[in-house]
Amino acid sequence: MNSMTGYGKSVAESDGRKITVEMKSVNHRFLDVTVKLPKVLSFAEDAVRRVLIDNFKRGHFDVYVTYENTKNDGVELSVNEEVAKEYLKIKDVLCDKYGVQDDFTVTALMRTADVIETKTVEEDEDALKSLIVSGASGASEQMKKMRAFEGEKLRNDILKKVSVIESTVGEIRSIAPETVVAYREKLKERITEALNGVQIDEARLLNEVAFYSDKVSIDEEITRLNSHCGHLRKMLDADLPMGKNMDFLVQEFNREANTIGSKCNDIRITERVLVLKNEIEKIREQVQNVE
Template structure:
């Protein structure tokens, strides 16, 4: 399925500790790059938030915003951040082993670390909000994905029409190609006759030159490769995986074949079709830059 790299999604949920709000937005980017901004008391869950988002969104510059609007008495009393406390304890144990020290790791030491105690209701623990937070993240990604699918459908419709135009233009090139060879052969024979000015023509030599000329302007291979690349381009539309990079590569190959056709054919009629082909390829390339 074609999906856009640009999108926006939002979800929220009321909890015993107030409202959790998650917003996700992204713009075009060559790779998958994510930044997460969240309250300090949720930082121990940032890794899992990143993992959940990147499991669904493969490309784009992604921004995730997590807000926690505390209400009522929430925030008046200390809140114990169990996941962060465990992370600090693990780090202290590693430090003990690395330095070979046996000093005790006390509760007072861990509680004194930044954000282990945060402002919140004394009966509430941060780890109890993990399920709520991850559910809201999933909802935001679902909303985000829906927007990307809608925009992707619009991109696909436009690209499909332009691919049909490419097929039409290249069909005109294929139809014109045999006549180009015949006309070039006739012009070559006429020029030779003029140069010889009534002297006998060497038909065998002329036939050899015509064959060489025909080989130089033969675009059969380019037409076959163009058709093959275009078929692969169309088939990618139905892939369940992100196809933006594949489409971009195929466009480069299509453009290469079109350039070769233009240089080999050396014909005004084909040149006009080549201009039209390159114009459509550029428009498709601009659209493909938006695809995941």
């Protein structure tokens, strides 16, 4: 079981090119990826997305890609000879006409506008894309390890809460028969009082009492809650992403707990229903972060 919270970072280097990929993830209903990378690497955005699509099913991912050319061979310099010759001609004219000292150096010439031209060398996009994918894959592996580690902590915590639910349901099961008997007797008394001495067939009276008493029986809800607990345990041990299924199952937990609470007026059961709902809510919050 994996959490949707994670972090991964990886560096890929080749031929003086250094790519750093850093990614963070949080919970999200679906797979949502935001990639931020230098404009010069925009051609690789889809490739980065594909790496995450292939490795994860749910979560919001922020991916940051940085690029460094450690060989500094991304720019070529050249001399504009025509411009340089014109500057030198003007220099000679000034020296001859005005008799000024010739202190014009090569350094000064290089600093003169348009003498030195720069040309950006086109990068090998295929090689860079391969390097970026390598970095993204490495960061994804780190991310998966962290999400698995966090997922195991979530799993253990949820299992503890499932045990509390099972124990509480067991207590409710032991109390439930008493509440049905008490309700049956109370209902019988009320019917007798309402009849005010009018004779009625005893068998019919008992049938009516039994019919309405069944409406407060919580045997089915108890059985379903125990079944849900077993189902949730299986989900927690599954290797596949189960977050959405768990979220749906927790809603069923809550439905059964609410039904028990509405059927029973016994304070002992009411107290235990509150315990159930508290643990179910904690599980619901944690399940939101399960992939």
